Amino acid sequence: MKIIVCVSHVPDTTTKVNVAADGKSIDPAGVKFILNPYDEFAVEEALRLKEKNGGEVIVASVGSDAVKEAIRQALAMGADKGILIKADKSDSFGVAALLAGVLKDQGADLILLGKQSIDFDGMEIAPMLAELLDLPCATVVVALTIDGNMIVAEKEVEGGKEQIALTMPAIIAAQKGLNDPRYPSLPNIMKAKQKPIEEITLTAPSPRTVVVGMSKPEKKRVGKILKSEGNATAVANELAKLLHEEAKVI
Amino acid sequence: MNILVYFEERNGQVRKPSFEAIEAAKSLGANTINAVLISSNASTALTDAVKKSGVSKIFVVENQGFTEYSLKAAAKAVAEAASSSGAEVVIIPATGRGKDLAPRVAVRLSAGYVPDVTSFAVNASQIHATHPVYAGKANIVVEVTTPVKVFSTRPNLWKAPKDPATADAAVEHISVTLSDSDFSDRTKELILSQGKLDVAEADIIVTGGRGLKGPENWGLIENLALAFGAATGASRAVVDAGWRPHSEQVGQTGKTVSPSLYVAVAVSGAIQHLAGMSSSKTIVAINKDANAPIFTVADYGIVGDAFELLPQLTEAVKKIKGH
Numbered sequence A: 001m002k003i004i005v006c007v008s009h010v011p012d013t014t015t016k017v018n019v020a021a022d023g024k025s026i027d028p029a030g031v032k033f034i035l036n037p038y039d040e041f042a043v044e045e046a047l048r049l050k051e052k053n054g055g056e057v058i059v060a061s062v063g064s065d066a067v068k069e070a071i072r073q074a075l076a077m078g079a080d081k082g083i084l085i086k087a088d089k090s091d092s093f094g095v096a097a098l099l100a101g102v103l104k105d106q107g108a109d110l111i112l113l114g115k116q117s118i119d120f121d122g123m124e125i126a127p128m129l130a131e132l133l134d135l136p137c138a139t140v141v142v143a144l145t146i147d148g149n150m151i152v153a154e155k156e157v158e159g160g161k162e163q164i165a166l167t168m169p170a171i172i173a174a175q176k177g178l179n180d181p182r183y184p185s186l187p188n189i190m191k192a193k194q195k196p197i198e199e200i201t202l203t204a205p206s207p208r209t210v211v212v213g214m215s216k217p218e219k220k221r222v223g224k225i226l227k228s229e230g231n232a233t234a235v236a237n238e239l240a241k242l243l244h245e246e247a248k249v250i
Numbered sequence B: 001m002n003i004l005v006y007f008e009e010r011n012g013q014v015r016k017p018s019f020e021a022i023e024a025a026k027s028l029g030a031n032t033i034n035a036v037l038i039s040s041n042a043s044t045a046l047t048d049a050v051k052k053s054g055v056s057k058i059f060v061v062e063n064q065g066f067t068e069y070s071l072k073a074a075a076k077a078v079a080e081a082a083s084s085s086g087a088e089v090v091i092i093p094a095t096g097r098g099k100d101l102a103p104r105v106a107v108r109l110s111a112g113y114v115p116d117v118t119s120f121a122v123n124a125s126q127i128h129a130t131h132p133v134y135a136g137k138a139n140i141v142v143e144v145t146t147p148v149k150v151f152s153t154r155p156n157l158w159k160a161p162k163d164p165a166t167a168d169a170a171v172e173h174i175s176v177t178l179s180d181s182d183f184s185d186r187t188k189e190l191i192l193s194q195g196k197l198d199v200a201e202a203d204i205i206v207t208g209g210r211g212l213k214g215p216e217n218w219g220l221i222e223n224l225a226l227a228f229g230a231a232t233g234a235s236r237a238v239v240d241a242g243w244r245p246h247s248e249q250v251g252q253t254g255k256t257v258s259p260s261l262y263v264a265v266a267v268s269g270a271i272q273h274l275a276g277m278s279s280s281k282t283i284v285a286i287n288k289d290a291n292a293p294i295f296t297v298a299d300y301g302i303v304g305d306a307f308e309l310l311p312q313l314t315e316a317v318k319k320i321k322g323h
């Protein structure tokens, strides 16, 4: 089975977001970049499928030289080889189109992604890639079973789960809960340094969206904090009254 | 401006986020708002429900294949409806299904797409769509540069009117050629968690954290939720400890919610938790530690012991709601 995992390189979850001087991007000072956490679930699932069925796991990423770090991380987990698609910064459609261009001739049985990049939280690459490659896809997947060329994926939706049957080749975007990603062992981290990363330089299509501004959400919180101090009944009544009369939410 | 809004059906009912998307469309100053509905059997009950939104026209794509929902086929159908209706803007609610459908439709229409929009502004006839990024730690404002534009709108932010107009819309069936290969994904089953309100849909959420000590105390959270008519949520610490299922987790690795009232009980308010709930309209915190970070985002709060306060608050809420 040939599996391709698309990964992105994103600011760590604990990053303090400050707006850069241009007023429309994040100030990169002091930001630590990591392999997108949801992509770890995708890599892990690919490795498990390979361990079960044999085959090959390829990791692909669009970006600058810096994203090699994310590819190396996936290689250290156990992926076989990497593809770095070098291109100027584009929008999500641009990334999806670049991936589609490279992936279309690879003959993958399965393409795995994370459900979302934790930078722009777009959740758009997987469906866009699927449309460009004319493939079925399921996202926010928490369970996956494969039988012949059929996949049954469980997708988390509001109020429950959907069971989706897909014909392979297919695209799956992983949600937390799909598996428990392994930590790369030291020998595997060393081995990953020898694994090949193919570099392809391409021109991104013209972007269809532009970011014209970035700001931190303004919080105008009321901030009425009561103290219980042994008078639970009184403060509970006071709070309920505030919610009713002032906030008007009950 | 001509706008097409996608109406999502679940178990024969039109879902609320579609009506909210109509309000979002109005905020763009549309002169024409049409609806698209895909179904295996678009009953009058269904089209009548859509009519209540006050749209001009309802485009219906009926196909036996849609007995089981298929994302790939739905994208083709919605894109064709967009073309035949002459839509310049397509709005799809950012529900579980909508977030998959919108990017596919955008690609088919060669349109730029902005996901999970929380507000719109129109500046010199340019649409500015706001989309939260970095787990809500910032917002970006995005402009779409293509002639046709696709947006998905976050549920619960626009308010659909309670007493909708009794407007009459024309229903136009459009035929879309769909072959077996268009149905290469099929939703076989929707398994709803039994009788419980989902955090992602709820208007009021009561969330419990590790400070509740153990699953045996969860009844306190449930009772308060019942009094409010709320869904119950959980912090990651609670989910990791196995007290509650992951589907209830709120935060960066759980669900992002923006109810009108969010009550956090014995939750410290770690940045990853705040990421999932800080856009809630009114936030209430109950914590025994006056320095807990949750108080920095709270509108109202009580510093005190949850075990003493919860039963009292439950009673107080019941009294106000008159039951």
Ligand SMILES: Cc1cc2nc3c(=O)[nH]c(=O)nc-3n(C[C@H](O)[C@H](O)[C@H](O)COP(=O)(O)OP(=O)(O)OC[C@H]3O[C@@H](n4cnc5c(N)ncnc54)[C@H](O)[C@@H]3O)c2cc1C
Binding pocket: A013, A037, B208, B209, B210, B211, B212, B234, B235, B236, B237, B238, B249, B250, B251, B252, B253, B254, B255, B265, B266, B267, B268, B269, B270, B271, B272, B273, B276, B286, B287, B288, B289, B292, B304, B305, B306, B307
């Ligand atoms: C990559 C990553 C992703 C994460 N994603 C999420 C996520 O999606 N959601 C999430 O919630 N967390 C997430 N976390 C975890 C997060 O950092 C916190 O560890 C977690 O939110 C803590 O949960 P808690 O507030 O229930 O527990 P604690 O931090 O232990 O807080 C318990 C609180 O209860 C209070 N308390 C104790 N006893 C009482 C009492 N009797 N009465 C009143 N108050 C009391 C305490 O003062 C304390 O503030 C993530 C972490 C990482 C690293």
Ligand SMILES: Nc1ncnc2c1ncn2[C@@H]1O[C@H](COP(=O)(O)O)[C@@H](O)[C@H]1O
Binding pocket: A006, A007, A008, A009, A036, A038, A039, A042, A060, A061, A062, A063, A092, A095, A099, A112, A113, A114, A115, A116, A117, A118, A120, A121, A122, A123, A124, A125, A126
């Ligand atoms: N630059 C990129 N290169 C390769 N894959 C990416 C890139 N950006 C995002 N992805 C993949 O697409 C998924 C969803 O990202 P997004 O649509 O940006 O939220 C991620 O989890 C990755 O698997």
